[in-house]
Amino acid sequence: MQHGKYRFIVGFLTVPLALYAIFVVWPFIQSIFYSFTNWSGLSPEFSMVGIDNYTRLVEDDVFWKSLWHSVLFALLVPLVTIGLALFLAFMVNVGGRKRRGGPAVTGVRGSSFYKIVYFFPQVLSIVIVALLFQFIYNPRSGVLNALLSGIGLDAQPEWLGDPDLALWCVMAVVVWATVGFFVVLFSAGMASIPAELYEAALLDGASRVTTFFKVTLPLLWDTVQSGWVYIGILALGAESFAVVQIMTVGPGGPDYSTTVMVLYVYQKAFRDGQAAYATTIGVALLVVTLAFAALVMRLGRRERLEY
Amino acid sequence: MKTDTPPPGDDAVLPGPGALTSRASERPERPARRTKEGEGKVLNVFSHGVLVLWAIMVTLPLLWAVMTAFKDNRSILSSPWSLPDSLHFDNFTRAWTEAQIGDYFFNTVVVVGGSLIGTLVLGSMAAYVLARFEFPGNRLVYFLFVGGMSFPVMLALVPLFYVVNNIGLLNTTHGLILVYIAYSLPFTVFFLTSFFRTLPTSIAEAAFVDGASHTRTFFQVMLPMAKPGLISVGIFNFLGQWNQYMLPTVLNTEEDQRVLTQGLVQMTAVAGYKSDWSALFAGLVLAMLPVLGAYIVFQRQVVQGLTAGALK
Numbered sequence: 001m002q003h004g005k006y007r008f009i010v011g012f013l014t015v016p017l018a019l020y021a022i023f024v025v026w027p028f029i030q031s032i033f034y035s036f037t038n039w040s041g042l043s044p045e046f047s048m049v050g051i052d053n054y055t056r057l058v059e060d061d062v063f064w065k066s067l068w069h070s071v072l073f074a075l076l077v078p079l080v081t082i083g084l085a086l087f088l089a090f091m092v093n094v095g096g097r098k099r100r101g102g103p104a105v106t107g108v109r110g111s112s113f114y115k116i117v118y119f120f121p122q123v124l125s126i127v128i129v130a131l132l133f134q135f136i137y138n139p140r141s142g143v144l145n146a147l148l149s150g151i152g153l154d155a156q157p158e159w160l161g162d163p164d165l166a167l168w169c170v171m172a173v174v175v176w177a178t179v180g181f182f183v184v185l186f187s188a189g190m191a192s193i194p195a196e197l198y199e200a201a202l203l204d205g206a207s208r209v210t211t212f213f214k215v216t217l218p219l220l221w222d223t224v225q226s227g228w229v230y231i232g233i234l235a236l237g238a239e240s241f242a243v244v245q246i247m248t249v250g251p252g253g254p255d256y257s258t259t260v261m262v263l264y265v266y267q268k269a270f271r272d273g274q275a276a277y278a279t280t281i282g283v284a285l286l287v288v289t290l291a292f293a294a295l296v297m298r299l300g301r302r303e304r305l306e307y
Numbered sequence: 308m309k310t311d312t313p314p315p316g317d318d319a320v321l322p323g324p325g326a327l328t329s330r331a332s333e334r335p336e337r338p339a340r341r342t343k344e345g346e347g348k349v350l351n352v353f354s355h356g357v358l359v360l361w362a363i364m365v366t367l368p369l370l371w372a373v374m375t376a377f378k379d380n381r382s383i384l385s386s387p388w389s390l391p392d393s394l395h396f397d398n399f400t401r402a403w404t405e406a407q408i409g410d411y412f413f414n415t416v417v418v419v420g421g422s423l424i425g426t427l428v429l430g431s432m433a434a435y436v437l438a439r440f441e442f443p444g445n446r447l448v449y450f451l452f453v454g455g456m457s458f459p460v461m462l463a464l465v466p467l468f469y470v471v472n473n474i475g476l477l478n479t480t481h482g483l484i485l486v487y488i489a490y491s492l493p494f495t496v497f498f499l500t501s502f503f504r505t506l507p508t509s510i511a512e513a514a515f516v517d518g519a520s521h522t523r524t525f526f527q528v529m530l531p532m533a534k535p536g537l538i539s540v541g542i543f544n545f546l547g548q549w550n551q552y553m554l555p556t557v558l559n560t561e562e563d564q565r566v567l568t569q570g571l572v573q574m575t576a577v578a579g580y581k582s583d584w585s586a587l588f589a590g591l592v593l594a595m596l597p598v599l600g601a602y603i604v605f606q607r608q609v610v611q612g613l614t615a616g617a618l619k
Contacts, residue, residue: 008521009436016433016492017448023467023489024455030466041465088361091354108354116606117362120369122613123602125550127568128595131575131587132372141384143371150388180365185614229457237459242552246572262461269465270557282462289459 031279041275053280062256063264063281067288069167070236070261073174074292077235078228081175085182086224088118090212092183093190094198115187118180126177126239130246133173134160137247160248163257170243170258174235182227189223190216225300229293236289237262261285372595376588383584398589406577408590410563411570417480418566419548422487426544427537429488430495435525437496438503439511449500455493464557471558478561486554491544498543498615502536503529542605542612549598567594 035053039046057063092111108114121129136143137159145156160166193216201211217224234240241262245251252259252267261281269278375383376398377391403409437449467486468477476482506529514524530537552568559566565573571590578587602609 004521005440006442009440009442011522012432012436012525013448016429016496019429019485019489020452020455020492022470023486024463024492025451027463027466027470028458030470031462034466041469088358091358108351108358114358114362115610116603117365119602119610120365120599123546123598123609124595125552125568125598127550127552127571128591131571131591132368134575135375136368136371143368143388146386146388176364179361181613184610188614233457233459237461238553241461245556246575262459265461265465266557270468275465278465279462282459282465285459286462289457293457 031282034276035280035283037276039276040273041269041278042273046276049276053277056277057280057284062259063261063284065256066252066259066261066264066281067284069259070240070285070288072167073171073235073240073260074232074288077171077174077178078231080171081178081231082182082224082228084175085179085186086217086220088114088179089183089186089190090216093187094208094211094216111187115184118183120180121177122181122184124177126242127246129173129177130243133169133176134247137169161254163254166248166254166258170240170247173243173247174239177239178231178234182231185223185227186220189220193219221300225296228296228300232292232296233289236260236285236292241266261288369595369599372588373592376585376592378585378588380583380585383588395585398585399593401583401586402574402590402593406570406574406583406586406590408567408570408574408593411565411567412593414480414564415549415567418483418487419545421481421484422491422548423541423545425484425488426491426495426548427541430492430540431499431530431533431537432525433492434496434499435503435529438500439508449496452493452496455490456497460490460553464553468557478559478564480564483555483559483564483566486558487548487551490554491548495540495544498540499533499536502533502540506532538608539612539615542609543615546598546609546613 034046036048036050037046038049038052091108092114093107135141139145139156139158139161142159144159148155157165159169197215197219198211201215206214240260244258244260244263245266248254248258250256250258252263262285265278265282265285268274268281374391377394377396378389379392379395382389382392433448433452437445437452471477471482471486476485510532511524511528514528515521519527550568551566552572555566555569559569571587571594574587574590578584
């Protein structure tokens with residue numbers, strides 16, 4: 001298959017690669033360069049300022065707040081989401097009643113129904129989800145406080161208006177929106193674990209809890225790990241941008257209590273006209289993202305189990 | 308896991324200790340068996356309880372949104388849980404025409420239609436070459452594409468705004484389409500490269516021996532064979548592009564060019580000072596239902612498409 005091979009390769013790669021280079025690679029390189037300038041973004045003039053932006057970054061309290069919130073997002077959202085999803089997926093797939101003569105482990109009745117319903121938020125835009133929950137959290141006419149007074153509780157939290165609660169409220173929305181995806185993902189993984197392994201474990205007297213930690217989790221580890229990286233990157237980037245930008249007051253408030261790095265980049269560049277400083281925060285975000293991915297891959301490294 | 312109340316309709320006596328402490332009572336033969344069965348039943352009741360609870364937590368906000376979309380503005384604010392007094396269908400007409408949800412819907416269809424086709428054509432071309440041909444720089448190009456998956460898009464967006472502005476594509480439909488394609492390529496190339504590697508080589512070779520050019524072999528032999536992979540990655544990209552918010556927020560700021568997600572956010576701001584919440588909820592439902600409906604119909608394919616990448 002040599003004839004005209006290189007002409008073909010060039011012909012097929014040029015357009016996709018050019019598009020990718022112009023709109024993705026080149027801006028990335030530029031933004032690292034701009035972080036050493038004083039470019040405002042409003043005019044084409046700028047001059048090199050060395051590491052001024054980085055020293056400013058270190059002294060910027062709002063940056064440290066946004067960094068802390070992003071780290072919380074990257075650690076807690078995956079932890080809660082994956083924990084909850086593993087639990088639900090195990091219940092769906094292994095929680096069934098043993099039928100006489102049937103297999104040792106079975107899914108609950110209606111398992112496919114649960115999987116369909118849990119997946120709903122995944123197909124909806126995070127924008128729709130965020131707008132919906134903004135109303136649910138509304139302290140005066142929202143459903144949540146109406147529910148609280150309905151069951152006789154006097155507490156009427158301000159939710160998104162309370163600096164101590166707002167970040168948790170926003171994170172809960174991301175968890176709500178992503179758990180279903182992982183239930184379905186882990187269910188597919190669990191279905192490919194041979195039933196004999198469960199039977200052997202149960203025959204040896206293992207409880208379901210032991211079975212989960214000794215059989216299911218180790219065999220599912222690869223999926224859990226790549227899922228962890230996937231949702232962590234989302235929680236640092238697009239998802240947290242959408243929920244914080246849409247739901248919180250300010251956005252990023254009250255009192256910077258929900259500002260995340262990705263939102264801070266956006267505000268510095270497109271609201272405050274400090275494009276160079278924005279790219280500096282963006283570089284910090286890149287470092288955090290890569291560190292997160294490396295950490296998960298390293299901590300999660302295990303011997304690969306073949307089955 | 309204490310079991311004070313036995314599940315209804317069961318005559319079997321449940322042993323006190325639940326799943327966690329069942330080991331202790333396993334030594335004598337019969338009680339051990341009963342513990343096992345008991346454990347299964349407790350687990351069954353417990354798991355159903357948890358699963359139903361989460362199903363309610365997922366569906367309740369969505370059902371509440373549908374219900375609210377039929378109410379009038381006053382009752383939305385005064386009694387969020389009450390049923391609508393009558394079905395206010397006019398909310399939907401107001402959302403569709405006055406709040407321009409219809410226009411935003413149309414814009415989104417055009418943008419996503421264009422970028423989805425572009426992504427699939429260009430993505431499969433690049434992936435095919437990278438999967439099937441040895442040439443210097445192959446690995447470099449592959450990792451250049453794949454590396455894009457873990458980079459924070461927001462970092463590129465600041466200069467991208469000016470790149471797009473300088474070539475005169477800011478606030479244009481085709482500009483947005485090109486950017487959507489570029490940012491969809493990393494996953495598409497990653498996914499389709501491994502898909503093309505799994506396809507047998509013999510058929511393409513046979514076509515080539517019969518005198519078909521590389522290009523013809525690709526379009527007439529390989530693409531039809533890659534259909535399952537194209538469907539999976541197509542669904543993945545469709546949902547990603549349909550629900551995209553960050554890219555249009557930065558690059559598509561002209562009022563009448565807005566896509567659906569932007570339009571909904573804009574509608575919330577307008578609803579704030581016009582206090583037309585009912586139209587907003589109608590708008591949310593209008594944006595929600597087509598996607599949910601399509602998901603329920605093509606449920607299996609959607610799930611496959613969205614989970615395919617993570618299972619590799």
